[in-house]
Amino acid sequence: MDDLLRPFEFEFFRNGLIVATFAGALCGLVGVYVVLKGMSYIGHGLSHAIFGGFAASALLGVNFALGAGVWGVASALMINGVTRRRVIGADAAIGVITTASFALGLALFALFGRRGRSFDAALFGSILGVAQEDVWAIIAITALVTVVVFFGYRSLLFTTFDPEVAEASGVRTARVDALLMLVLAMSILATMQVLGVTLIAATLVIPATVARMLTNSFSRMLLLSTIIGAVTGFVGMNLSYHLDVQSGPTIVLVGATLFAAVFAITGTRGLRRTVGIHEHAASGVAPTPAHGP
Amino acid sequence: MRSASVPELVCLNRVTCAYGAQPVLINVDLAFTPDQFSGIVGPSGSGKTTLLRVLLGTVRPVAGTVTRQRGLRVGYVPQVEAVNWSFPVTVAECVLMARTHGRVLPWRSRVEHAEVCKILARLGIEHLARRHIRDLSGGQQQRVFIARALLGQPQLLLMDEPTAGVDVATRHEILHLLDDLHHGGLAIVLTTHDLNGMAAHLPHLVCLNTEVLGQGSPRQVLTADVLERTYGARMEILEHAGMPIVVDRYDPADNVVSLRMPSA
Numbered sequence: 178m179d180d181l182l183r184p185f186e187f188e189f190f191r192n193g194l195i196v197a198t199f200a201g202a203l204c205g206l207v208g209v210y211v212v213l214k215g216m217s218y219i220g221h222g223l224s225h226a227i228f229g230g231f232a233a234s235a236l237l238g239v240n241f242a243l244g245a246g247v248w249g250v251a252s253a254l255m256i257n258g259v260t261r262r263r264v265i266g267a268d269a270a271i272g273v274i275t276t277a278s279f280a281l282g283l284a285l286f287a288l289f290g291r292r293g294r295s296f297d298a299a300l301f302g303s304i305l306g307v308a309q310e311d312v313w314a315i316i317a318i319t320a321l322v323t324v325v326v327f328f329g330y331r332s333l334l335f336t337t338f339d340p341e342v343a344e345a346s347g348v349r350t351a352r353v354d355a356l357l358m359l360v361l362a363m364s365i366l367a368t369m370q371v372l373g374v375t376l377i378a379a380t381l382v383i384p385a386t387v388a389r390m391l392t393n394s395f396s397r398m399l400l401l402s403t404i405i406g407a408v409t410g411f412v413g414m415n416l417s418y419h420l421d422v423q424s425g426p427t428i429v430l431v432g433a434t435l436f437a438a439v440f441a442i443t444g445t446r447g448l449r450r451t452v453g454i455h456e457h458a459a460s461g462v463a464p465t466p467a468h469g470p
Numbered sequence: 471m472r473s474a475s476v477p478e479l480v481c482l483n484r485v486t487c488a489y490g491a492q493p494v495l496i497n498v499d500l501a502f503t504p505d506q507f508s509g510i511v512g513p514s515g516s517g518k519t520t521l522l523r524v525l526l527g528t529v530r531p532v533a534g535t536v537t538r539q540r541g542l543r544v545g546y547v548p549q550v551e552a553v554n555w556s557f558p559v560t561v562a563e564c565v566l567m568a569r570t571h572g573r574v575l576p577w578r579s580r581v582e583h584a585e586v587c588k589i590l591a592r593l594g595i596e597h598l599a600r601r602h603i604r605d606l607s608g609g610q611q612q613r614v615f616i617a618r619a620l621l622g623q624p625q626l627l628l629m630d631e632p633t634a635g636v637d638v639a640t641r642h643e644i645l646h647l648l649d650d651l652h653h654g655g656l657a658i659v660l661t662t663h664d665l666n667g668m669a670a671h672l673p674h675l676v677c678l679n680t681e682v683l684g685q686g687s688p689r690q691v692l693t694a695d696v697l698e699r700t701y702g703a704r705m706e707i708l709e710h711a712g713m714p715i716v717v718d719r720y721d722p723a724d725n726v727v728s729l730r731m732p733s734a
Contacts, residue, residue, distance in 0.1 A: 327576060328574050331570045334559075334563075339553075341528055344528055345544070392558060395557075
């Protein structure tokens, strides 16, 4: 028991644990929309795009939150614009924007060396660099996103499920989509330190997918996904300390284990609920409806 | 259908729509009144869904004008193929989506709950309120989306292929329901591919293939000439119990490509 409680004696661990728990909850909450709108690839790409801003701000000595934040918001709005216009394939355009930004970050580090925040921490996550201001930042962003989701619940739900009818009903779907992209960018920025850009997408997708396997109700899915994300972050961070493995991979592996356990319990019934979500949202082509029972 | 005595809900005047350089609707003149129950028929790609979207207001014409009655409330029921049946919503949650304005709190108010229950009861699906939308029959699924549209108290209900992919019993169920709603004072405009099972039962039809090629009662519209111009294929019209029945007139001699069986 003493071994389990020992890490709590260290401030860096307590900070890391708070950030990981809030980061898990935040990604779990935002991940519901990411999964249901088929934006998993966008989430993955956006986290890589933000790495470019991270590298640039580290080298220029600009405040990380400001530099990577501006970069992230610009990338998010660019991706949102590309996905709405559909001149070329959205996945191809997103791939170009995000991988180019990621490559720029890697090139900047290669050319000018690694300064400021840890390069490895940005890629794979670390609790060592978590400062008190990071704790306040993640709490503030989680609170802000919760407020946005709470008061925008109805518009977000309608836009996510049926954007055409939502627009015809007076919902400004373009604004809702842009808001969602901004929320996603903020969430990635806030969680990058602990989770790392290469693994953030998993923490966006896994809690929401597990929650979807457990419920057929949207409101319950939001709640469950947030709780699952928080628990995964908390457990993953503790295991990270005891196993001496980076926090990002440990949190993702805890999530993956939970997914496997829920799949084993719910079986094909749970998995069937998730079938078609991504395909439908991404392509606009519906899965064959079940005219039963 | 123009009526001098009844004010029009929506009026399309020489409306042309295009996706890029490709015109989808050309010079469409149509008017829909509060007593309307119309079916839009035409082949795939003829602009039926685009016409519904123009009426809905989500597609803007590149030329011509669309005049709507001031404060017109329009309900829309999408094609079942366009619905994401894996989305985690119960019947009650789906119907409540129509209420995005006026209340910012996520959960429904007592008044909203009562309204949802009343509409579900009117459509005979009150007992399904907590079911997931995927766990319903085809007719029940249509009723859920009609309920969502009705919650907005529309004057005009637009439906995209309401009987696509459903069995005969479900088609009858939907026709009866729509007839009841129409007699209750709701104007209905729907698209359909089903000439005999659906279109022939409606009081008014519009034949569309990029432009309007005919409109009127089924007897006026379902003629060999209008249908050939609409579908580009020859059809014969029979009559059964006073209703026109459309049958394909397939002539093997018309085939451009002949299939030859290999000789033994």
